[in-house]
Amino acid sequence: MRNLSATELLTVWEKTYSQLPMQQAIDVLVAAFPEYTAEQIMQLSIGQRDALLLLLRERLFGTQLNSVVACPQCQQRVELAFNTSDIKTQPVLAVADDSGTPPMSLTLAGYEVNFRLPNSMDLLSIAICTGAGQARMQLLNRCIHSITGTAGNNVESVNLNGDFQLPESLQEAITKCMAEADPQANIQLALTCPDCSHAWSAAFDIVTYLMEEIHRWAKLMLREIHTLARAYGWCETDILAMTTVRRRAYLELLGLG
Ligand SMILES: [Zn+2]
Incomplete structure (x- = not known):
């Protein structure tokens, strides 16, 4: 696994913009895990693919996950906060295999x-x-x-x-x-509504979650590039090469932090 730079992640996001989240996830994994070929990733079981996506998510955005769901009984919005370790059920395969999933x-x-x-x-x-x-x-x-x-x-x-x-x-x-x-392919969260105490379980899909997160990150990044480029005349490449801390510090100087 390798670290994806901001430029690389933005490039994958742009390239896969109009694809299904499932296809986007494959392309992001291919970029982040050069030890696997695209075909090997496509042949991983869904649980193994999701285990890789969780690993990638930790590297990109950390281990804390947040989500909001509606209570099926009273429709109240319920905020969820959990850790990637709470939903990891199987380890990542150490070695890529061309034979596909076992019989x-x-x-x-x-x-x-x-x-x-x-x-x-x-x-x-x-x-x-x-x-x-x-x-x-x-x-x-x-x-x-x-x-x-x-x-x-x-x-x-x-x-x-x-x-x-x-x-x-x-x-x-x-x-x-x-x-x-393949338990990692079917993650269920046990939930209880704080308002009406209704208890239910909801499926958690790392594909949808991470692809939406990358989309929000890309939009924010482009907005920050736009603001800094307009204010200072810097080019996109130079702004993308900055750390988040430095970029935000300049936005603060512009009164936008
Ligand atoms: Zn409720």
């Missing part, structure tokens, strides 16, 4: 299923799906290597892309198995 298997309802964990390529491929059911089926289609019927002594190979309908119970079991094997 997994499950035997249930008369079938033996061999599959792998979903990765970023899978999620990008289902981004255009309209319904949750269609998205899940397409995701399973991509991640399942083989299904074998085990009724009696007869073993029958089944093609998932044909007329075969994967039993609902099996779909749910595979999805549950995937979630348990």
Whole structure:
């Protein structure tokens, strides 16, 4: 992992401006983790990708996370403050691997299923799906290597892309198995409303969180460059090369700090 300069981060933000947050996250990771190729990052499980994003977030903006959610019962705004260590569930892979996520298997309802964990390529491929059911089926289609019927002594190979309908119970079991094997991909925050005491859990998505944070940082940075360039005539490159402390000190001198 390497430190991204302000110039580099701004360049990635600009390059990925109109992309989906998922695609933006891949490009930011490629810039920050030269020890991985883009393809290797795309093949990481979602939990492993999110573990890298948490590491990057700590390096860019620190370990403190803040968010605001609406209580589902009384609609009161609830402010959250937590630490990256509160939501880390799995370590980052020490070595990049070209073989993708490890194979997994499950035997249930008369079938033996061999599959792998979903990765970023899978999620990008289902981004255009309209319904949750269609998205899940397409995701399973991509991640399942083989299904074998085990009724009696007869073993029958089944093609998932044909007329075969994967039993609902099996779909749910595979999805549950995937979630348990890749816990960083599904972070739930336990919340309690201070007003009405309603308790619920809310999903935390580091992709959305960090991409929005980088967007806000870029907008603020450009505003500061604009102000300093207009006041002093300095060029963008020189202002970007300043530390935040020095840049803010000049803004204070302009009465804007
Ligand atoms: Zn409430």
